[in-house]
Amino acid sequence: MFIHFEKSKTEVKFILTEATQILNTPSVREAKLKCNALLNQVRNVNLLGKLTLTQTNPSEMKEYVKQIFPQNCSLLKQTKPEICYGNITLKHNKTICLGDFNVHGGAFISDDVVVIGGNEGGSGGLIKAINISNEKMICESTFKTTVKRLAYDFESKSLFASCYESMMFHCLNKEFTSKIRLKDCGLGCNNGDICTFDGVLYVIVDNAIQRMDFTKLQDGMFEKCFDSDTACISLNGLEIDSKKKHLLYTSEDCEVVCTSLKGREIFRYKDEYLKQAQSLAVHSHGFILVANTGEGSNGSIHAISEDGKEGRTVLHNCLKNEPIRDICFDQINGRLAVFEPSYVEIYDVCVEEKPKHK
Structure with a gap:
């Protein structure tokens, strides 16, 4: 036996x-x-x-x-070590040239498709869906004004667009041609980045975080969550830590601020190397990636520990050395899309053999 x-x-x-x-x-x-x-x-x-x-x-x-x-x-x-703040590294996979398209934000909507938002030729707004495997455009849709930020909810298969001139849209079909206007220019307040979690759309509006349940999208009524030291004149970042149910946003002073869903502050992060933080991506294991978008940064990306006490550089510059407008993980956090003014760069998210803690 x-x-x-x-x-x-x-x-x-x-x-x-x-x-x-x-x-x-x-x-x-x-x-x-x-x-x-x-x-x-x-x-x-x-x-x-x-x-x-x-x-x-x-x-x-x-x-x-x-x-x-x-x-x-x-x-x-x-088994391989679990990926974490101390061992994450980014390995370049491919670069997609977008020609005259001026990118402001983007999002994964499937394993192989990213949606980019911005404008082209300086007139109106535009979003395009691109298959990153063959680099071909799948579809495109026009907007009245430049698209600032995009957020995709995988559970409901909904795409949300935050635009300049205080407009917000909910795209209803896979071609993004059918839209509901959630917020209009007549409201007189600027909106910034957006994210979704547990059937709720979150958005930065001037100096506050607001929310709208998916069940109330037809009503177009946002509810204020809490005040925030944010500015929506240019780009900013808003993300959700689904592991801990925390919100993270970039402040007017280029800090990364972590709060509860009701606004209780958990930590603030800022260091001398992070000159201008305008976009965030939160890994499912809790650590945060933030893009340094300041002039002369050459597209560097920094990692922040789950508790906000440590930070380190994981990418010193993008391949094209352009300022980063936005970053996002795919659904399983295996790849990171980096959106630059005229390029999208795809990076594989890997475990570094000899992790660096600083």
């Missing part, structure tokens, strides 16, 4: 080690583990822990291993 068990345990270890190498790749979006006869033979052994018959989740192989095996299991030592 002992020999039979040891043989089974060795086979299990070999199978999972082999599967880890295959499934820990950016190309794998979903995987399924099933208990076969071999695993059922050892499912009640304390060393291996309780096995679940079937698990399906869009996550990396290491997450499946954690669900099946206890924390002190030797198999866990085979």
